[in-house]
Amino acid sequence: MAPKISTLRSIILLLLALMLSLVTNIQSKPSKQNAFEFINNVKGCHKGQNVSGLHHLKQYLENFGYLHNDDVVHRNHKHDNNVVANNHANNDVFDDALESAVKSYQRNFHLEVTGTLDSATVKQMTMPRCGIPDVINNNNTKKSTSSDKKVYKNRKLINFVSHYSFFQGNPRWQKSRLTYRFRSSASAAPGMENVRSACASAFQKWARVSHFTFEEVSSSSQADIEIGFHGGNHGDNYPFDGFGGTLAHAFAPSRGWLHFDADESWSVNPGRNQVDLESVAVHEIGHVLGLGHEPNIPNAIMYPTFSYGATKRDLHEDDVRGIRALYGLN
Structure with missing residues (x-):
C-alpha cells in the first residue's frame, strides 16, 4: 500500500509543480504595449x-x-x-x-x-487613431469655419459652424457607383461575415447622405475600393505599428485602398480593449471618398482618434455637410 501512496503523492506534487509553472509563465508574460x-x-x-x-x-x-x-x-x-x-x-x-x-x-x-x-x-x-495626417502639405485644407443658413432635406440648418476638410487638391470620384472587394494579407478577429456586414453597414451610412451606391464584388474581380487586414509593413509605404497606435488608414480618391491593422483586437461588439470595426470603417470610408480629418468636433466621424470599447457609427452633421460640399450636392 505504501508504494501506491508514494506514487500518488509524487503525481500530485508533479501536477502542482506544472500548474505553478503555468501560472508563473502567464503572470510574467508581458501584456501588449501601446505603440504610442x-x-x-x-x-x-x-x-x-x-x-x-x-x-x-x-x-x-x-x-x-x-x-x-x-x-x-x-x-x-x-x-x-x-x-x-x-x-x-x-x-x-x-x-x-x-x-x-x-x-x-x-x-x-x-x-x-x-x-x-x-x-x-x-x-x-x-490615443489610438487613424494613420492619415491631420495636416497635409502644411495645410489642413479647411473649407468652412463660418456660420450659414441653408435648407437640407427639409431641415433648416441655422448658425451651424462647418469645420469639414478635404485632401490637398480636393480629389474626388468621377462616378457615383463604386464597387469594393476584400483582400487581406493577414487575418483579423471577427469572422469574415461579420467583417462584411460591418463594412456594408458603414458604406450605407455614406450612401444615405450622398449620391453614391456601393456594391461588394468577389476578391478576384476588379474593384474601385479594396479593403484588407494587414500587419506591419504591407507594401503601401505606410506600415502599421502593432497594437495601439494607428488603427487603420485609407487613401484619397481614386486610389481606393482601405487598410485595417491586423494586430488590433477588432470586434463588431467591442469589449474594453477591443476596437469597433464599423466605427473605424465609417471613418476610413470618409477618407476614401475624399474627406480629411476634423479635430474640432470630437463627435464627428472624421475626428482623428478613437477609444477602445466605444462605438461611434453615426455621421455628424459636419460629416454630412462635408461630403455634400465636396461633391456639389448642397
Missing part, C-alpha cells in the same frame, strides 16, 4: 531639454503632419540642407522646430498652447 506608449516617457519635456526618446516624438509629429524638415532647413539655411534635416530628425533635442510642432498640435486639438508635453497633450497624443 513612448510618448509617456517624455511627458513634461519642454524646449531646451535633451531627453532620450524625443526623436520618436519628432517622427510621430512628422507622420501626422505637424513637423516638416523643410521648416528646420529654412531656419538653418547656412548649413547643408540634408545634414540639418537629418540631425534634427534623429537627435533628442527639444528645439524650436519641435516646440512649434507641439504648439500646432495643441491648437489643432483645442488644447492649451504651452509648447510643452503637458498631461493633456500627452493624453491626446497616446
Whole structure:
C-alpha cells in the first residue's frame, strides 16, 4: 500500500509543480504595449531639454503632419540642407522646430498652447487613431469655419459652424457607383461575415447622405475600393505599428485602398480593449471618398482618434455637410 501512496503523492506534487509553472509563465508574460506608449516617457519635456526618446516624438509629429524638415532647413539655411534635416530628425533635442510642432498640435486639438508635453497633450497624443495626417502639405485644407443658413432635406440648418476638410487638391470620384472587394494579407478577429456586414453597414451610412451606391464584388474581380487586414509593413509605404497606435488608414480618391491593422483586437461588439470595426470603417470610408480629418468636433466621424470599447457609427452633421460640399450636392 505504501508504494501506491508514494506514487500518488509524487503525481500530485508533479501536477502542482506544472500548474505553478503555468501560472508563473502567464503572470510574467508581458501584456501588449501601446505603440504610442513612448510618448509617456517624455511627458513634461519642454524646449531646451535633451531627453532620450524625443526623436520618436519628432517622427510621430512628422507622420501626422505637424513637423516638416523643410521648416528646420529654412531656419538653418547656412548649413547643408540634408545634414540639418537629418540631425534634427534623429537627435533628442527639444528645439524650436519641435516646440512649434507641439504648439500646432495643441491648437489643432483645442488644447492649451504651452509648447510643452503637458498631461493633456500627452493624453491626446497616446490615443489610438487613424494613420492619415491631420495636416497635409502644411495645410489642413479647411473649407468652412463660418456660420450659414441653408435648407437640407427639409431641415433648416441655422448658425451651424462647418469645420469639414478635404485632401490637398480636393480629389474626388468621377462616378457615383463604386464597387469594393476584400483582400487581406493577414487575418483579423471577427469572422469574415461579420467583417462584411460591418463594412456594408458603414458604406450605407455614406450612401444615405450622398449620391453614391456601393456594391461588394468577389476578391478576384476588379474593384474601385479594396479593403484588407494587414500587419506591419504591407507594401503601401505606410506600415502599421502593432497594437495601439494607428488603427487603420485609407487613401484619397481614386486610389481606393482601405487598410485595417491586423494586430488590433477588432470586434463588431467591442469589449474594453477591443476596437469597433464599423466605427473605424465609417471613418476610413470618409477618407476614401475624399474627406480629411476634423479635430474640432470630437463627435464627428472624421475626428482623428478613437477609444477602445466605444462605438461611434453615426455621421455628424459636419460629416454630412462635408461630403455634400465636396461633391456639389448642397
